[in-house]
Every structure is written in structure tokens, then in C-alpha cells.
Amino acid sequence: MRRRGFLALTGLVGLALAGCAGSQGNANTLAFRNPLRIPPLLDPEPGPDGVKRYPLRLVEGRTELRPGKPARTWGINGGHLGPTLRARRGDRLAMTVTNTLGEASTLHWHGMRLPAVMDGGPHQMIEPGAVWSPEWTVDQPAATTWYHPHPHGRTGLHVYRGLAGMFILDDEKGGDGTGLPSAYGEDDIPLILQDRKFERNGELDEGFGGTFGPLGDDILINGTYDPHFRVTTTRVRFRVLNGSSARVYTIGFSDEREFHVVANDAGLLERPVAVRRFRISPGERFEIVAAFEAGEEVLLKSHGGDTGADVEEGDYDLLKLAAAPQLRPSAPLPARLTPLAPPDRGTRTRTFRLGGSNINGRDMDMARIDEVVPAGARETWEVDNVTFSHNFHIHDAVFRVLDIDGERPPEHLRGPKDTVYVPGRTKVRLAVEFGRHTDPGTPYMYHCHILRHEDKGMMGQFVIVPPGSEDTTPRRLPVAGHGHH
Template sequence: MRRRDFLALTGLLAGLALTGCGDVEGNAGSLTFRNPLRIPPLLDPRADGDGVKRFALELRQGSAEFLPGKRARTWGINGDYLGPTLRARRGDRVAMAVTNTLGEATTLHWHGMRLPARMDGGPHQMVQPSETWSPEWTIDQPAATTWYHPHPHGETSEHVYRGLAGMFILDDDEDVDLPSDYGTDDVPLIIQDKKITADGRLDEDFGGTWGLLGDQILVNGTYDPHFRVTTTRVRFRLLNASNAHVFHLGFADDREFHVVASDAGLLAKPAPLNRLRISPGERFEIVVAFEPDEQVVLKAFSGDETIDSGDYDILKLAAAARLAPSPELPRDLVALTPPVAGRKVRRFRLGGSNINGQNMDMNRIDEVVPAGARELWELDNVTYEHNFHIHEVRFRVLDIDGARPPEHLSGPKDTVFVPDGARIRLAVEFGHHVDPKTPYMYHCHILKHEDNGMMGQFVIVEPGTEDEVPRPSPKTGHGH
């Protein structure tokens, strides 16, 4: 059943824009851009005597001033709101010490990281109050912009919204001449929509179909931000860390920019755009050219649905009178082999807040995958807008409603937007970390949908042992 028929029969979305969402009109024209953009501090520790990079992360309660002179209660990691940017290289052994001082249990998931399931930080790796969780793994994937955030089943919306999130940048030995001076011409932009009350607090009304859609924007935790450009090109690492909002990003003067990377790594070639849709959990890296003394606003333009409605001013970019020269944008970035889907097909029907007619069950393994498999995953969205994230893997989008994806969606990804009524096919590449008892997740990354049960579990096992893992009964509706 397609969306319009579904709505006509059930009235599921009656009052959608009124229950917990409000009329989201955006903030365009209301900002003065008075606040310098905060750049999250960089954590890139040297390896110790054992050759291990050790990161200490404390989850804590705090407060932040989003509106002048008014404090909001927040959560943060090593600070009052958000966390530091972590950095490591391919081949590094990393060890985390995640200490929870929040007073309630949570997790910390490494979104986009390829690692053993027991280190993943999903809902099975809860960190209790006053405890320290110590996952350790070897970075074994190409350069990418990944991130970290909580993943407690049923409470992810609240924990991310309060401020538990940060970037995790991965480097490798590929010699790609892109801007790389962190905080100067290689700049993280963690974009989040919020509902901020008149007295400066964060409104936490998560009711409604989408959960929470806000009409104010924070970038790296900064309200009303500006950034001083000092080079002729800047690489922006874009992360949509919102609970539900989809943004159509572009510049007020409609200038062209180039996408150089998506979630899981570099594209084969820079892809020119003047509008870029980014849904929750997705990351894109873009390179933008500037002239001396110019000023331009990064904006989000309204779409056709509640989830992407409203025009927003995101960030003012003000170029200095003299700009340091940047290298020319490379014509080629990395060699990407054509995607290989394999023969195994798994089909996933995306309902209102379920997958294949089932809600999440922490004790049920939905899919069993042999290590190193390459598979075809078909997503069929039969309701309103969703997106889809698979832990551990990287995938390539084969087609959207039968058409080849645009160039900026042709590279390696781990999260994809699935429009209303769309069918998307993915070529999914699985890793080699075998654990028949500890699952990874796949889910909608609209956090209210995830919390309501739009999530499933899979394990990776030694090839040939798939039948040894208990499976759901045939009546569950899983297609194979």
C-alpha cells in the first residue's frame, strides 16, 4: 500500500504537524550571526608504549548558554555540550575509556565504524551510572568522517538531543590533496535543530510522528554562528546530528560547491552541486571556494514535507581581506571499484515505525550473515519519509526507484534517505568480525522511529554456520 492510500485508510498522520512538532517555519532572517563558530577540541593522542591510542571520554551533565544570558541544562562529553572530535588513522589500535557520570544508563555507539559487535556501543552495551566501558579495536577502513552518539533502546532521542554526540575523523595513507588543517580549512559542522524556550531551555517534547522538529539551529553547539574564512577553499565536514530534520543545504547566492566524500569515504571524483539533501546520521564532505572580503550564508531550503519544512539560516561565512591560497581541487580522488551486490537478497519493508511488520525485540536475531558477504538489500518504503542505517557495513546505492543514484550518492555510505514510497537497492559489504551471540543493528535513523521499534538485529558468523543461529519463524514476513 502506498503512502496516500495508507493515509486515506488509517488517518495515521492526522495532526502530524500539531502533535509534538509544531508549525516549523524556520529561522530565516532572524539571526545576526553574532557568535563565533565553536570548533570542537581535537583529541588525537599519541600511541602509548603498547602502540595503543587511548581516549578518555566522560559523559556528564552540564549547562550551556544558547541564548544570551540564559542557561540550558545539557549533557556533554568531556564538556557541557557535545564532545571532542576524535581522530585516528587506518592501522591504529584505539582504546576508549567511556565513563558515565550522568546518573542514568546510556551507551556510546561508533556510527560508521567497522568493528566487533561487542565494541559497537549499541543497546546491548549499556554503560551503567558510575561505570567505565572500555572497548578496544583496530581501525581498518578508509579515511572517512564518522561520529559517535548514544544508542539506548527507547531513549536515543533524548540522549542525543541533550548533547551526547561528536565527530570521529579517520585518516589513511591515500595521497589526496584536500584542505586538511583542522579548524582552519577543514571544518566540522555538526548541524542540529532545536526547540529553545523563551527562557533559554531546550524543549524536550518528543511527541508526534517525527518526535521533535525544532525551529532553531545549532552548529557545533553554537547558536547564531559565523565563521571567518582565511583560505581560498574550505572543506566542511557536514553531519546532520538532528533527531529527525532533513536539510536541503546550499548557499544564499546559489554558488556551486563540490561533494568530495559521503558517509564511508571519498568519492571517485568531486561532484558539483548547489543543493545537498542530508538526513539524520548522514555525513558529507564538501569543498567551497571563496573570494577575499565576500560574505555568504549557508542555508537550508524548505522541502515539500513536514520533516524538511522551513527555510533556515545555518552559518554566516565571512572571508578575510587576504586569503591564503589553497591547492586546486583534484580531478580524481580515489579509485572505487564498481559495487558488487552478490546473489543473496534481503528485503525490508519500512512501515510507520516497524520493519517487515515487526518492532524491535532485543532477544530476536532477524538476520544471519556470513562473514565477508556481499549482498543485495532492497528497501521498500510504504509509508512516509524514513532513512536507513546499517551498523558495521559500508554500502553503495545501486538505484532509487530503478534510476541510478546521482554522483554524490554513488560513493561508500552507511546511511541513506528513503523518500516517501521509494524503493532503494543497496550493494552491502559486510566485515569479518564474527560473533554469533552479539548483534549489530539496522534501523531508521529518525530517532523517534528507532525508539518506537523501527530497528532489527543481525549477527555475522563463520560462513557455513548460518543455520546454527536461531532464526525468526517464517510468518515474520522477512523476505529472502
Template sequence: MKRRDLLMFAGLAALAGCGGPGTGGKGNAGSVRFVNRLRVPPLLEPAVAADGTKRFSLTMQAGRAELLPGRPTTTWGFNGAFLGPTVRATRGDRVAMRVRNQLREPSTVHWHGMRLPAAMDGGPHQMIEPGGVWSPHWTVDQPAATSWYHPHLHGSTARHVYRGLAGLFLVDDPATAALGLPATYGVDDVPLVLQDKIIDGNGALREDPRPTWGLIGDQILVNGVYDPFFEVTTTLVRLRILNGSTARMYHVEFSDRRRFHVIGTDAGLLAAPVTVDRVQLSPGERLEILVEFAPRDQVVLRSVGGDNGLDEGDHDLLKFVAAGLLAPRPAVPARLAAAPGIEVPAGARERRFRLSGSDEINGREMAMNRIDEVVPAGAREIWHIENTVYAHNFHIHEVAFRVLDIDGEQPPAYLRGPKDTVFVPGKSTVRLAVQFGHHTDPTTPYMYHCHILRHEDKGMMGQFVIVEPGTEASVARTLPTHHHHG
């Protein structure tokens, strides 16, 4: 073990049990009053070109937001002071994004969960300089899902996301519209972006990372709001929950332990709803759930502590307050996605990835000019993610995958849907059935990495390209050091 990792363990031990501000140890359960109305991120309206292309404009900018009442905080956001609007498109749409960087430093915008060409992916190679504009475009071709967008600047992703650069990207699919799922945005179809912050007495965002995990705080925001409540007006509500934190993991349940229905994972809907009373989300993961309410219900959504190191403390998140009369909604459908699950053929290629410390995959730190893996277009493979140390997770750009097993055991039923990010417990191995897309580019890579953003920034990331089948052996494994698209 490297000396710096030993020092991290020592630092983690020193913090254990310390409930001081920003350590993530004490939680806020019982201390919040739910006095602030939940803000729902606005939908970003596109300009529609003559050929039908939907043109969306996003501006990365600095601003000031009252994350805690009466304490203005310097923050970053898209088209505003903090967070960003929700982008929404339908399968088959041609979309064109115009991303302007009005910050004083470079950044990027990655479309997390989108199936699109590598040059449009927004990874660290697609840099946007201060004052610059980036204009990616693609055709949306994937099932309905809750995706999101955030910076992916190598070495600074955690800081940029933590300051507020994040937003949702919802994909609709005509094939699922007939299911009758709640679909009125902000009323019975409600996004919940969960983030933790360290905010001092003056209202400033503290950015002193913990030794192993990075930025973990005890002030939990939902859609940028602390202490929020949401007024329920329908008998059934669809919640799209994003863990937008840089490191914190959530174990989400209702205070009365009511059961609810998981209908979707990162990359799309499950085959059928799964009824549970608690779900977990590691950084970058999304879940769609359906919750039933009765008139005058009052119940708190909360996160209970765990023993993974990055999930300490019990936290109250959001209070639901139901009206005296609720508009009826259709019952929870018995079946959801018509698409078959991700299967791999006999004899499929298997790849192995070993996570060690907080900065290496297969014994190497990320190098911008090194191609680690070459994958033929349309491949279906098995990836083994072996974690030799404390908790990590794993995100693969462009793909959808199914979790085959965790240390030989099937995952919980609600996590068997299509995903792109998975929690990898300490000293465990997760096997994935990975489905790759058909956009080929031998010189522009996609990423795979730990989505605990401090780990990603330190080098726990690799690069792969997707190429025409049969050309894998001819692909150069080294990129020019200046390789990026501005």
C-alpha cells in the same frame, strides 16, 4: 494501519502550517544576525601506550550551556557541558576508548560508521550503567571518512542525542593524504554538526515530541552555536557536514547559489568530485564538500524547506566571512578514491525489509533477544528497503553500502559514494549493495534501523550477526534476555 499510526497522521495534520515555537514549521530565514563565532569542537588528544595503542577518554556528563545567548540551558555532553570533542585516528591505529558514564541513568556510546567487532559497536547491548566504565578497543581498518559517536540506548536514543551527547570521529588514511585536500583542522578542514532544538523563553530545552517525527525545532545550532559566523582564511575550505538532528532533514545550499564540490559521503571519498549547488542530509548522514572563496566574500549557508514532513521551513545556518587576503590552497583534485566501488556478484543474496508505520520492520518491532538476520563474513548482498508510509531513513551498523537505485532511478551523482545511512522517501523502495566486514560473533548482534530516532526508539530496528561462512544454519536466533556487555 494501526490505530496509533492513524492518530499520528491526525496529529501531523493538526500541526501542518502551525508556526508556533518548536513546531518546525516557520524557519528562521532572515531573522538571525550571525554574531557568534563558530565553535570548532576540540580534538581529543590520546595517551599513546608503549605498544602504540591510542587511548582516548570520554566522560558522559550533565552540565549547563548557553545554547542561546544569556539563557543557560541544562544539557548533556562528553568531556564538557554540550556535544563532545572530535576523536581522530588513522587507518592501522590500535585505539582503546575509556567511556565513563557520570549521568544518572544508563546509556551507551555507538561508533556510527566504524567497522569494528559487534561487542565494541556500542549498540543497546553494550550498556554503561551510571558510574560505570566501558572500554572497547579495536584496530582502525577502513578508508578515510567522517564518522561520529552518539548514544544508542534502546527507547532513549532520541532524548540522549537531543540533550547533547554527540561528537565526530574522523578517520584518516595515508592512501588519501597525497590528494592535497584541505587538512588543517578548524582552519580549512571544518566540521559542521547541524542540530535543531526547541528552547523556551527561559532557556530550557523542551522535549515534547511531535506525533510522527519526534523532536523537531526551529532553533538550528551549528557545533552547538546559534547564529554563528566563520572567518575564512583560505581560498578552498573543506566542510564535513553531519546531520546530528534526531529527525530534521536538511537541504543545504549557499545563499548566492554558488556551486561546490562533494568529495565524500558517509563511509569515504567519492571516486571523483561532483559539482552541485544543493545537497540533502537526513539524520545521521554525513557529506564532505569543498567550497571556493574569494577575498572579502560574505555568504550564508542555509537549508531550504522540503515536502517530506521532516524538512519544513527555510533556515539560515552559518555565515562565512572571508578575509581580505586568503592563503592559497591547491585546486580541487580531479580524482579522489582509488578503491573500487561496492559491487555485488551475480546471484548475490537479496534481503527485503518493509518499513511500516513508525515502529515496525517486516511487521515486527525490535526485540533485544531476537536475531533477525544471519550474514556470512565478507558477504556482499543486495538489500531492498521498501517504505510503505511517510519518510524514513535506514542505517546499517558495521557495513558500507552503495545506493543502487531509488524506485528504479539512479541516485544523484553525489550520493553514489560509500554510505552507511540513506534517506528512504515515503512510499518508495531503495536498493543497496551492501558490503559486510569480517568480524564474526554469533551471539552479539549489530543493528539496522531507521535513524529518525523516535522511530528507532519505538521499535523500527532489527538485529543481525556476522558469522563464519558455512555456519549460518547453526546460529541460535534467540539471545538470553540478560545479554549485554557492561
């Protein structure tokens, strides 16, 4: 009842917030003139030592995000956004991240299970002109992850300017062993959704005020404005990443056709789940498979007005899909994808109260350890949102959604996740599985992934320690972060 009651009471508040953001949607305003840009794939062969090396440069650029109007942007190995990185389970990876920007930044591997010193959070700052060289071995199931900066207080701006990219993980044999569409750029398509506001001259409007920061009516997909994609197969897999600062999308097709969710953030569902719409908040990923008929055209949309929530108003046309006159047949959708054990609630429960821009009444402190977790722990985390829209992301952890306001989540949300949407006045309970990389002196983060909230201090820190050492682990760090020179 409290969810419905809250929405009834705050519908006007949500509309007011939407009005402040100037967000009415873009339906029926696009011509779909531009072919969807497919980010280049960076999937290097292992060297003689068996290590795969990824050279990455943070650079300033000039990019025509709107036709004929170059904008100042940032990118990775190019002027805007970054390549799609790809690796297999068991691969040894070595990143070389060179910062050529005029200010310090980081690269965080969102969704990756790895040691805290390699995580790329706010304690792994890369100063201008410096190089950061994290290395780790991929040890997690096939999944769609991503990478983006994480400097405390500046994350929203750095992502908004264009520092982001997808990171696809395959199983040991390549792909995910399911027979799902897997030809990158042909029938396996990355979709990085980002809303933007533009000045009249085409420059990005970087006004980060208000409750949620910039909420723009221009939606870029893989950095492409007004995009279309030519479908050449009877089924297409879309890896949908919400790379926006705050906007929540309710994704479906213009003809309300049924399609299947096959994976959540951290990996495959047990079986494909038929849906007509799904909701995706910043940082989340959903993999979907849709069927097409020769010669047809349909729009991928974000449907507004479903819930009255404060960051998803308005109808948005996202991408025109035009099927070729003849389509190559795709393999049938598998009945089963992967076995999933029931969620393990663990023996410990922790509670996180989401305020306006704090967690448990406290703003982020770079020197404070908020939680100490034994390696390999299974715990229940209760995330209680007492204000407006938030979401919740945990570094180096995978969780399953146990319930939303006491009710089981819909079936398409029952897979492995690392980020979850928590609407206003809603409580979500998570069964969290933690990693085994111990380091009492280097924390991981948990935070709201609405970047304006994160930057304002809606973030906490936890360390993973050997079991039995929790009580003797210091709760303060000697320094509040360090850079790489």
C-alpha cells in the same frame, strides 16, 4: 510515478505534520553574532604499547545554548557535545568511557567497522558510575564518522541533550592522500547540524511526541547558536554531519553558488562532483569543498519547499561565512580522489519494509536475531518505505546506493555510505558489504535513524557468523542485554 503521485496526494499531510511541529524556518531572523565553536581535537599519541588511549566521560552540564540563558545539557568531556576524535588506519584504539550521568547510556561508533561487542549499541549499556573499555584496530578508509549514545528507547533524548561528537579517520599516512584542505579548524571544518526547541527560559524543550519527535526552528552548529565563521583560505572543506533527531536539510548557499561533494558517509567519491544543493538526513555525512573570494560574505542555508517532504519544510539560515580581506591560496581541487570498484550486488537479496515505526511488520526485540549474515558477504538489501519519511542505517557495513525507485542515484550519492534517506513511498536498493568480525551471540543493528522511530521500535538485529554456519546459528539471545558495572 508512485513517488510523484504520493507527494501530490500527501502534500497536505506533510504540511499538517509540519504545522504540528511548528516548523516554519528561521530565514532572516539571525544576526550571526557568535563565532562558530570548533570542537577540541582529541588525537592522542600512542603509548609505549602502541595503543592510542581516549578518555571519555559522559557528564551533566549547564550550557548557554541561547545567550544568557543556561540550559541543562549533557556532554562528553564537557557540558555539551564532545571532542572531535581522530585516528589513522592501522591505529590500535582503547576507549575509556565513564558514565557519570544519572542513568545508563552507551556510546556507539557510527560508521566504524569493528567487532559487535565494541559497537556500543543497546547491548553494551554503561550503568551510572560504570566504565566501558572497548578496544579495536582501525581498518577502513579515511572517512568522517561520528559517535553518539544508543540505549534502546532513549537514544533520541540522550542525543538531543548533547551526547554526540565527530570522529575523523585518516589513511595510514594521515589525511586522505588527496591534497584536499586538511587543517582542522582552519580550512577543514566540522559542521554538526542539530535543530532544537527551547523553552522561554532557555531550557531545552524535550517534548518527544508526534510523528517525528522535536522539530525545532533553532539550528545549532557545533552547539553554536547564531554562528559565523571567518574564512581565511580560497577553498574550505566542510564535514557536514546531520546530528538532528529527525530534520532533513537541503544544503546550499544563499547565492546558489556551485560547490563540490568530495565524500559520502564512509569515504571519498571517485572524483569531486559539482552540485548547488544536497539533501542530508539524520546520521548522514557529506564532505564538501567550497571556493571563496576575498572580502565576500555568503550564507550556508537549508532550502525549504524542494520536495514537499514532511521533515524538511521551511527555509533555514545556518551559518554566515565571511571571507577575510586577503585569503591564503589553497591547492587546486584534484580531478580524481580515489578509485571505487563498481557496486557488488552479491548473490543474496533481503527485503526490508519500513512501516510507521516497524520493519517488516515487527517492532524491535532485544532477544530476537532477525538476520544471520556470513562474514564478508556481499548482498543486495531492498529498503521499501510504504509510509512517511524514514532513513536506514546499517551498523558495521558499507553500502552503495544502486537505485532509488529504479533510477540510478545522482552522482554525488554514488560513494560509500552507511546511512541513506528513504522518502515516503520510495524503494531504495543497496549493495551492502559486510564485515569479517564474527560473533553469533552479539548482534549489530539496522534501523531508521530518525530517532523517534528508532526508539519506538523501528530497528532490527543481525549477527555475522562464519560462512556455512548460518543455518545452525540460534535466532534468540539468552539475555536481552547486559550492563557494565
